[in-house]
Amino acid sequence: MMVPKFRAWDETQHKMLQVDYIEFIDGKAYWVEASPADGNVQDGNDGPIGDNSQIKLEQYTGLKDANGNEIYENDLVRLTDDLEDPIYKVIFDEAKFEISGGGVCYDLGEEFMDCEVIGNVHTNS
Template identity: 35%
Template sequence: MKREIRFRAWDKVHECYLYDVQGAYDMLSGCVKYENGEDAVYDEECFAGFLDNDQYVVEQFTGLTDMNGRKIYEGDIVRTGEDNIGDPEPMIGQVIMREGSWLIENEKKQEAIELFSEITSREVIGNIFEDKQLLEGKQ
């Protein structure tokens, strides 16, 4: 199975996400997009420019989609479904990578569960930059 490698970057200055930043290789390429699909204007000449620039926080695509077909990225805030079989109570947490596995971590409850599940739905409800209040239980 071929794994799709994708990255997005949170632009701290403009407070928005840039998508497909792994495709950045030429200032005129038109590869990097805003969330609405429009071409982004950016100063980086290559993907390494996003990684080395403190203006951006680069987040990786997990290779998974939520119950609505939305791509799940590192830094997304995910809610587990009511259809839990074997999972703990439904929870809201941030998608993180730990020891080679994608997890949903809820620091408040000090617990983490695997992001991937064949028996429980997952739904992206926000991200850590635009919706941090979701992690504080203020939905």
């Protein structure tokens, strides 16, 4: 059984944080406490989660790319077997992870492990 794993994008500091604690209310994530990967607690952030909040929660897909990097929601990936393909965004839709781009959408699964994470929507336009 896979334990859910998350990361958090901090809109104020413009950096990715590791999630230390998530509070749920009525089955929905409500509050997150996050810290930087380097362990410096002063650069962490705590706050509500939601569309208008400064902290964006992103879930790990449970999959790794061709280079062994973990693939998270809102990552940008490229299929390594065809570099002319568009860049795809990893999304969570209808209870499953998908990659979307170039007007098409595919389920993200083992058949797409030949993809490579090239960034995320927050740091790459």
